[in-house]
Every structure is written in structure tokens, then in C-alpha cells.
Amino acid sequence: MDVELITIGDELLLGFTIDTNAAHLARELASIGIGIRRRATVGDVAVDIVSVVREAIDRTGAVITTGGLGPTSDDLTKPAIASLFGRGMQLDEEHLAWMEQRWQQRFHRRMPESNRAQAMLPEGATKLVNQHGSAPGIWLEDERKRWVAMLPGVPREMRGMLADTLLPILRTRVAASRAATVVRSRTLRTTGVAESQLADQIDPIRDRLGPIALAYLPAPDGVDLRLTIRGVSAAEADTALETAAHLLREHIGRSIYAEGDTDLASVVLDRCRALGLTIAVAESCTGGLLGARLTAIPGSSDVVLGGIIAYANSVKEEFLDVSEAALVKYGAVSEEVVRQMAEGARARTGGAVGIAITGVAGPSGGTPEKPVGTVWISAAFPDGTGAAQLRLIGDREEIRRRATQAALELVRRVLLEKN
């Protein structure tokens, strides 16, 4: 079963908004065995909406749109698509009453007149409940079973409605169709190993992975290995993916830090939690990014004590006991200083693990000896301290992100040896 996806909005087309809805929908639909054949984006222009939806209906007969259901005057989607089905618009009294009540309760004032448009629905439409906003989604279907589902464009509302309402409907349809095949994927995440090196390690066993597409996806965090299988039943897909993932783990297991979209910070936190270790950070060039990444994980407070953003040298000395002598002799970006930072973070906070980063994130500040991208990382444990120098590429944002990733990987590798 294939659908086409149409995202609507000037903001998307003009490039002011990145289209994250399309990716989310694609992943969610794939997980229940629905493929997206094509995706299109048009602006808030009725004639363009009509033509792109018409083409998709003619081609595939199953269309999901996002956007253009809001209260503003550029709300064109509903009447445009209704006209395509030969339907007029009519006021949904029930929804109007619900909206008026909601405004009274939430904002303590009368609903603005402009919001009435949200209660206008195509004749014969089915409402899709929106628990996260005021515009209902719409399901329109003709006598030939061709359908269009219209979802809101606000990501939070779209995601809620998809999960609450549309996916259950589609799941039922998929189950009813005879030969449901799926597209399923698994992602194994690696970091610190070059794509070509991974390929050299995997090539000898490539044939044993079976009918699975293997994609190498390089990104600042490392290379993700995406395994994808299509055209088989859900059970067959899961078995084939499990077998392939197992084989890869046997061969390059140490390089794989997680599956799916799990962040390395989460892996390190889990490992520390299991070992009863707490963490303190000491950050210079990353300025809090490592701490922010660790504490982005819910429940991190039982492992992360906090740490020091030691951007200025005075803070390195005052809060981390970095010696002035080391700063003068070796400079702030040096093995001596990063080790003192990591050990200082441990000693001063009472944490078990100290993680430190200092480097030249650019764009300025580089020298011939320490060009932009030169970063020292260190991890201090109760039984010793390790450090490594990195030569990172990319802009300031990438260098900072790569530095946090490398520091976390250093900790993960050390913890792999500990019981």
C-alpha cells in the first residue's frame, strides 16, 4: 500500500520552515507497512493545491496533506480539496461549540470571529480529532475508495493526530488488504570510525546479510549503518533484520554504540547508572554543550552532578584547580590542561567520572600549531585519567558537537572494560 504526501504552506516552499513533518510521517507510515511513493510541497495557492492533490489522487488514490488548516486567511486547503471531490463547505455546529467553549476556558475571552473558518468542513467529511489544537483533521473519501487525509501543519498537532486517529484507521486498512508487505529498517550507530574503514570491515560479510540494503550514513556524530528490507511480511522483515544486526554486532560490535536514534549521551548515562558512577563535566570550547546533551536525557539527574563551564582561564583556575603554570607553559588547549580539568571536575564535585573538553572551535583563534579544530578531550576515573587529541573538521557548530561526541565515546570505551 502506497500513499503520497503533500505538505502545504508558503513558509515551507520559501524555505523559512524545514519540513520535519514529512520525515516523521514517512517513518510512522513505514512502520505499519505503508510506503510513500512521492512527496510534494506547494504554497498557499489554491490552484496549486488543487492540481498537486488531483495528480496524486489520480496516480495513487491515497493522499495525506499537512498544513493549511489554521484560522488565518491563507487557509485554503479544505475548500480546495473539497472542490476536487465535488463537495461544498458547511459549518460544523458541534465543532464550533467546542471551540467557543475552549476559548472561554483557556483564554477567558470570546473566540475571535476569524476562528470560525476552522469549523467549516467539506460536506461528507469525517473529522479527525485534534487533542493538541483547535483545527480538526479531515478525512474525505469518494465512492471509488480514493481518499485524502488532511492534517494540521503544526508539528505537535500533526504528530498527535497521526498517532491518535489516522494511524489506527490506516492500520485497519492495511490489515484488511491481502498481501501486506512492509518496509522496515534498523539503524546501528557507530562513531570515531571512518566510513571507508567500516566498509573494509563489513565487505567480507556483506553477502551474508541476506536481501537487505545496507546504507552508510555519515554525519557529525559518526556513521550510521542503516539496514532496510522491503517487500516481505512484517515477521520476515524482523527476522531478517535481527539476523543481519546480530552478524554485524559479531563483527564490529565494539564500534556500535547504539541502535535507532539513541544518543550516545544516553548510552553513557545508562552504563554509569549500572556501575553506580556519577559524572561531572568541565567544558571550555563547548561552553556547556556536553552538559546540555547529558541533561537532555530524562532522568539524568541520578548520574549527572553538573560541572563547570570553564570558558575563561580564570574559571579554569578558580573552579577546577587548573595550574597557572600549565596554562602559561602549554596553553589552554593542551593535554596537561585538559587532564587537570577532568581531574578537577572529579575532585571538586565529588563525582566519579570527570569529562573535560578544551579546544579551538573557530572560526578564529587558530594558530599554525593549533589550527581550528584542534581539541583535547579527557576522562578521569577513580583509577586513572585518559586523554586524546582530536583534529576535527567542520564549522564551529560541528566542531563543538563532534568534540562532545568524541568525549562521550572515550568514556564509553573505557567503561566497556569495567564491570
Place this chain on the structure above:
Amino acid sequence: MDVELITIGDELLLGFTIDTNAAHLARELASIGIGIRRRATVGDVAVDIVSVVREAIDRTGAVITTGGLGPTSDDLTKPAIASLFGRGMQLDEEHLAWMEQRWQQRFHRRMPESNRAQAMLPEGATKLVNQHGSAPGIWLEDERKRWVAMLPGVPREMRGMLADTLLPILRTRVAASRAATVVRSRTLRTTGVAESQLADQIDPIRDRLGPIALAYLPAPDGVDLRLTIRGVSAAEADTALETAAHLLREHIGRSIYAEGDTDLASVVLDRCRALGLTIAVAESCTGGLLGARLTAIPGSSDVVLGGIIAYANSVKEEFLDVSEAALVKYGAVSEEVVRQMAEGARARTGGAVGIAITGVAGPSGGTPEKPVGTVWISAAFPDGTGAAQLRLIGDREEIRRRATQAALELVRRVLLEKN
């Protein structure tokens, strides 16, 4: 002049990769007066590539594709589009020699055989130089002046080729066309004021903004006001936008913190720099996010000293001199504690401004008195300390981001009064 944009790749269609290329292209093209009428995405399937490109050529006659130029076996774009123009493929000896030399120089080994495909070009194609990778871009044009420009999918390569090669070509074409009109936008950024409240303030002067589309764009950082004008010359557009922006600044100037995509952190840094003030942060629930945001700005080191990630209460006491009594009596999420954190950050680092955040970011940890989203922020200055309680909505990530935004806005508002 309109073009259509087609992004190609299974990863995009499956939703594993967010399509940032499309947005970047749209903005860059708009800036030289080229509009995007439609955008489409298809997977690495030759028949789909052919049909979507054919439709776009028939409709608009000007098409830009991204993706599918790489060395891997799913490289289908070039031959698919060549077939549409009735062209075969031929080896470009010059490019092959260049690639082989590049491999020797950069990787010190022979180029893999699989890379030869990158040197196969459609007959009669013009190469677009790629300074950031090995796949050249391609320009194909027929006798009716209909054209397709094929760019690589890797964002860095695509952006480089666009700037270096394609934009100059297109700029020449736009200049040659008689009545070049543009689409231009300006964005005024506000935070801490609800969309409806902004609308109430702007409505009385709405008619005086002239022939400009005004969009309210709510996001976790606040509401951006986007002014867009289209169908006029570049000079007319700039004048109209300047007049409208000036009028808005007259009426709601205090609420506008920046233009374009400038981050509030950058505004605060500039203001502090002008006043000779340094900053230190004290972060609990945001765990380093405020520091990371401030230090993401190049050149922040002359203002930001650093600070304390005071996630655990022991760190609040040890490094910020927060009193145990206040923690016990009021709890870590309280006005007393946030003020002590901000003042402690100042006092302990010697910074002029201390900015503190403590709150319940969720998803757990909420209580009836302090539900998830309860956040206290504080800004301490040499002449006094301010604090505010926030009730933020959204998930953990949004709450943390909103908390840093509100803290920065608190500082900005105070600094507005200072000379």
C-alpha cells in the same frame, strides 16, 4: 522566473533524512528573484525520477534536482534525466583523470572502480564544478531552452556548488529577462508576547504596512513576524520592507529583539560587549544549554566567562554559595534559590552579570505546587537582581529551550534601560 525543485533519495522519502537542501535552495533562489512553484521528492527509483522530472519540465521548464550523483549503485539520476532529453551517457576523460589524481593525493590509493560512474555524464551536458566533493553537478538544456540542473545531495557540496556555480548562471538569466521581479522577506523577532497580543497591537496599523504579507510565526523562541513582498522590483521590495519594518519598530519596538535569524544570545552578547559587561551562568534544569547557546556565537569569549552547571544541590551549595537553608525551606525551584544562584555566579566568577535558571523540565519531577514547566529565572547585575517565575509548555526539550530564551530576554530588557 519560477523553477521547480526535486530532491531525490530513498533516505529523504523514507524520512531518515530531513530535507534541509530544499529550504536552503528556496531561500537562496528567492534572494535573486527566483521563486519555487513546487517541490517534489522521489526515491532512488528510475521510473519515478523520470516521471517527476518530466512533469516539472513540461510545467515549468526549469528544474533543479539534488541527490543521486554519488558513486554508489543507487546513482540513477544522471541516466534517468539524460534519457528524458534523448541523450546517452559518455565518459568524461577529464573528470576521470581529475578524480584519479584526487584519490592518490588525498587517500594515497587507487580510486575504487565504483567511482568511475561519477565521470559518466549525459551527452552535451555542462559540468558544474564541485569544490567540496568528487561528483560534478550537471546542467542539461534542450533546444527549447528548458533546463535541468543536477546538484549533489550532500548539503555541504550542494551549498558550495550552488554558491560557486549555479547562482551566478541563474543570476545572469534573471538579469537578461525583461521584467525581473523578486520575492523578498524580512523577519522581526519577538519573544515573551503571545501571538494574539501582538496581533492586537499591530491590527490598528495593519493597513499602513502597504502591499506586504504579514505572517505570525509562533515557535518555542517566540513569535517571528515575517514581512513578505512579491511581484515588484528588488529596489521597490527593499523600500517597502524598510518602511514596514520601521513602522512596526515604532509601534512594538521593545518587543522586537532582532531581525532575520539572529539568536537572542547574540543580541545579549552585543549589548554586554557595548556596555563592557561580562556574563556568568548558573544552570540547573537547563544543564549547560544557556552556556552552550551563548558560546555558540563566535567571539563570545570576550563576554562569557563561563559558569556552573549546578544540577545537583551539592553543586549549588559548593560552587554558588546557595544556602542549605533556602534549599530545604523553599526547594531548588524557588525564587530564593534562583536569586542566590545568579548572585553566586557573579560573586564567584567575578562576572558583571549572573544569569540563573532552575526548574522542572519534566517529564517527571512535577508536583501539584510545582508542575512540570515551572521554571525560575534570575539575572543579577551590579546594581540589583531580578527574578521571574515561568509556566512553560511543551516537552523537556522545549521547556529547556524556552527557559534559556526567557532568561536571555530578562537580561535584554534590563539592559535596554542601561546606557
